[in-house]
Amino acid sequence: MSNFIIRKVAVLGAGVMGAQIAAHCANAEVPVVLFDLPAKEGDPNGIVKRALDGLKKLEPSPLATADRVQYIEAANYDQHIAKLAECDLIIEAIAERMEWKLDLYAKVAPHIRPDAIFATNTSGLSINKLAEGCPDSLRPRFCGVHFFNPPRYMSLVELIPCKGTDAPLLDNLEAFLTTTLGKSVVRAIDTPNFVANRVGVFSILAVMHHTQRMGLGFDEVDALTGPLIGRPKSATYRTADVVGLDTMAHVIKTMTDNLPNDPWAQYYAAPQWLQALIAKGALGQKTKAGIFRKQGKQIQVLDLAAQDYRDSTGKPADEVVAILKNRNPAEKFAQLRASAHPQAQFLWAIFRDIFHYVAVHLETIANNARDIDFAMRWGFGWQQGPFETWQAAGWKAIADAIAADIAEGKAMASAPLPAWVFEREGVHEAAGSYSSSAKAIQGRSMLPVYSRQLFPERVFGEAEERGTTIWESEGVRMWTTGDEDGKRVPVLSFKSKMCAVGADVLDGVQEAIKRAERDYDGLVIWQPKPPFSVGANLQQIKPVLEAGDFATLEQVVANFQATSMAIKYAKVPVITAVAGMALGGGCEFVMHSPRAVVALESYIGLVEAGVGLIPAGGGCKEFAIRAAQATARTATNDLMLILQPVFMAIAMANVSKSAKNAKELGLLKQDDVVVFNANEILHVARKNALAMYESAWRPALSPAGIPVAGRNGIATLEMMLVNMVEGGMISPHDYKVARSAAVALCGGEIESGSLVSEKWLLDVERAQFVDLLKTEKTQQRIAHMLETGKPLRN
Template identity: 70%
Template sequence: MSRLIIRKVAVLGAGVMGAQIAAHCANAGVPVVLFDLPAKEGDPSGIARKAIDSLKKLDPAPFATKDRAQFIDVANYGSDLEQLRGCDLIIEAIAEKLEWKLDLYAKVAPFIRPDAIFASNTSGLSIAALDAGLPEALRDRFCGIHFFNPPRYMALVELIATARTQPAMLDDLEAWLTTRLGKSIIRAKDTPNFVANRIGVMSILAVMHHTARLGLGFDEVDALTGPLIGRPKSATYRTADVVGLDTLAHVVGTMQATLPDDPWHAYFKNPDWLTGLIAQGALGQKTRGGIYRKDGKTITVLDVATQAYRPSAGEVAPEVLAVLKQRNPADRFAQLRASSHPQAQFLWAIFRDVFHYCAVQLGAIADNARDIDLAMRWGFGWSTGPFETWQAAGWQAIAAAIQADIDAGLAMSNAPLPAWVVDGRQGVHAAAGSWSAFESTLKPRSALPVYGRQLYPEQVLGEAAPDAGLTLWENEGVRLWSLPARDARIGIVSFKSKMHAIGNEVMDGLLEAIARAERDLDGLVIWHDAPFAVGANLQQVAEACQAGQFDLLEKTVAKFQQVSMALKHAAVPTVAAVQGMALGGGCEFVMHASHRVLALESYVGLVEAGVGLIPAGGGCKEFALRAAEMAARAAGGDVFPFIQNMFQTIAMANVSKSALQAVELGFAKPSDDIVFNARELLHVALHRARALAEAGWQAPPVQRAVPVAGRNGIATCEMMLINMREGGFISAWDYRVAKAAATALCGGEVDTNARVPEQWLLDVERALFVELLKTEKTQQRIVHMLETGKPLRN
């Protein structure tokens, strides 16, 4: 593991990227100094200060919690350069103009310590050209560090070395970025636009070319190039609007200016319609209009033929949709190529030309094929990379089809496929590694120690599978297993249900897993890929309601509570390793575990109000206990002030927008662990379970006398609800559900400050839950959620 210690970061440039890079460092608790030009009037550091204020308004939020902004100090190049001496990592992130960057380097270089790392967040400029503008003393600690936008959410960071960059420094920086900022690293060669943008922009240019060639609409193309082919919902043209049409044009311009010998160079140009939009100031989302724009409530799209906007209504032809639903990739591609439908021709063409480009350019732009595939997943959100897609469809069959189209003049370039493509291989990914065209060998994954923390790294097709572990026991709902190579006596329990929903089979499995762990193991970790759990199996609940099986439902809720209590009071430590959504019952299991290890992007919440219910797996009880604990440490010992925020959290079905916010909302504790790289979650959770066991874990006793807010607390919550109902903010049924939540949180209809046992609190929330289940309006909400995935406000 890296010994690099970065106590403070400086970011030079408070534009969109610079400010958000600073924000993500702040998310990690790393102090940052954000620099920009001196303001012409007022506060000399006003430009940087305004940038931080703007960050607080962005959605999705760059800050994991609003208080993270306190880790950023503002500065300017005019009077504050001395502050650079205290920084261990300096990231330059100004506009993509070589001369501007070099001018800034000359200004800041005298203030950078010789042991500090200096890096440029450029999306495609030559790192060697930037390096040439540095004094000799800084050149061996300089590199490119290309974050993708938005930096908090996009996994990819490309690291680009110069001939002089210290290899050990780059290794340390890669490890720090991986663990501390949660990034996925690709070592890119110093070629224009590096890896992801080189392939991604070529893909966009291919889409633009074939859109025009076949006369398709932009909205039609977006319907084709989104989730149907494993790409993000924003597809192609909506993505261009989000990125910024001026940014796209700049990146295309870089390729045009710096790649004159590329066989596809004739296509490295911006179409007239794009140039026209930019000239009009229609740059996409940031100007509220670009390829798409909103007219009232109607989304409209540019029609190139008429140069006017029309309602967006792109649709995929039924015969093409049927082809895309084919499960066999080989059949899918064969049918697309054989079809005469323009949409099918379009899809075959864009895949063919990107495959062709990747094969020809692999040796020049990337260390190996795995790097290209992972770069497109991490940087552009593709579900599979281009080489994986090609390999899955039958390598030699696709190669022959590409060569046939090249020979027929149908491909965008007549460049021949490299000899290695047609040497009889079945693909570029194998158990021994991924193909390096430059070195003509299979390259294994990086051996840096930091990757030993990733027990299950993201795999590419054909790669050797990691250790599947030893199954200790399983049923239909869960698998109990261990990793003897890591720690044979810490059990891991993983849910097997769809979206990890919690039904009877999961609850039965968890009870058995806990019992086996208490008998045979030293600890238990709940871990699986995201989501952690989307809550109770609503389909089972709806079917039981329809059949009038309310006695059965009450027994099911009682079992849910039994599982929660078993997690909390187990004789061995239980650790919840949380990634993605942990909602409803999933959140309740998280709250009851002995300890939590959460990935930063964990979205945790008690969302039962959305289906007309209240938490009844111990969620209300657990909040009541925590309120009592906080009241015991406060002057006066009044419980209700601590209940109030918890009540709002449940009544409004609030979900944390990060693990840090989950702590703020009370779903996790300040003593819990937050990791920034979700791939390290299991590693940390196993070590935490071992540490708890070694420290002599003792489960907390079941509480016998919990002070509760009682009737006065319920009445105070109800006053808040009346105001909200009268103001039209909630419906009458929202009022009924929220009052039930208040009743459960306050311990039921008992005297204020009465002391009740923990089981009493469980009984109250269970009774209120079942009472709501019997009502027509709650049943309507459940059915609506199952049918639409959205809450019903009846």
């Protein structure tokens, strides 16, 4: 068996999706050739080059680091089509027009290598009809691979075979998408709009129908259909604006054209008001006006009755909010259905109709119920999929309520619920999820790639493994899995809210390291759910600060530093496995671990300046040491070249925009490992710990004689601050905080070039930290953060 390795990718089409798919391949160290038509004037590669320039300006950035764009080669079909033969995977991502795609296939097919994969990124066109445009020899290597926008950030990729697609090819491609690109794959059936868009677009159409039926405002509906019901902040109508109203209408039309006999077919049409907006070019966010628009600082919403925009003021009724806060799903749904309030009736209706829809269509649109639920979580950002929500609310009670509404003509369609609904207690169970087509429970994929996901995402009702506890305290849990790696390398997880670091966590980390040194070959600090850690637990220090007990506060800081040093100098490797945020003290733990394994979408930073403090868990000390070590390898021997960007990052509380960006900022070491799929970081972290142990790894010795920038360095950094204060960029207290960071980074008010110890640097940063705690403005910042969750710039 030969290894399946994709060395180079070609992307056909430099539009929004094509360019961003290319960017994400480049993020993953896969070089890309990005094709488009030759420009009619000037540089023949002008279309692609403009797309590449556009990648640099997009926010959030499709590029993990700005330099990724250099690994995308611009090409056009007329001059460079032969380059396709260099590529192992070709992804077509041009506009959703069947005839255009088929014309392109005829052009490129002769240049595709006999062993290369050819895939189309279509949101809903028939894969089998597209396959008919490929030569017979290419069809076994043709499939659909539907990325969701934006490709870097959206987890879901739908993988859709045509009738002749080679099964091992699909397995190999799924492994590449999962590990290399970090995606969550759902195998889809070749049906219009596949899984996520089929269910998601129907859900939006149901919301539109009931909005009009109940006479609700678009802003009122968005207030109801966002986080209150476990969906993204962009809710429904704002999501349509972000996607593009023209794009939304196109996806709806796919259903209109291809599902004429569907029980819900009458609803597969863009409402007249949507068509009117599109006709006048109000396409949503990309044209700065759609359902919503911004006038100055005010968000306005389209008012259909007034045929004009008005200020957006819609909000959920108190009665409905009270119902939604009920943590018992069965009671919540019963109350929504029973309530006479229009908003409650609206919510019951949209849930009822999506439950009805997925039950009727499960057999034809998905392999099993799990695929539908994951598709909606990964592709549309729902906290729970429709089947999960139904099952959590009481399967039989909801089924009976839906059946009653169908009988009374209240549901959007008259199709009866399938018989299997009444024969079961739900669709998810420990062994797997129900498949209507197979009339059986289907377990998870057994592809080898999923053995890397030790704790994959679960659906409601599925068995969940938590490991075996070795030792536990108020702040942490040390535990292990039953496999051989787990027996050698246990896991340490924090129990605090947002994994904040307080005294109980600090003591727990130190105790866990002692136990790991005594009984195991390593330790991984990993949180089953992000974040890794938001930093110090300010709530714990608040009463001590209010009491003015600064001696105790200094002891707390010293204990924080001791914990970081315990991680750094443990006699077995202590690996930090990071996904999500690692801020403040969490970042300092990462900086001190001999190796970090970090998911690409990790946001790491020393953010203490936001509460009027500086890093004092060893962060400033560690940067001072790294600067000295890096400077020793340069000809100029100028510490300030290294310290200046570090200082600005601390002073401005900068947070990395990706794990790779964290390396650029110096927050991660160059040999720290970036993993694209967050579900794989525990596996990779344990393997790294074992590899280090087996290679007779020893912690680095504490450096002696560390050269520091001293007074001259502090003065240099202060000059930067003076300009910022005079320019109104920072306040006088920002200046004080930043100067304290400068003192810590430069080793204190001592002679420049002095040689100091690691302990000296820790003492300096701790002293600066405690001095800031004594200031009124820092105390105000801490209080404001605890009250509002937002920084105060006083």
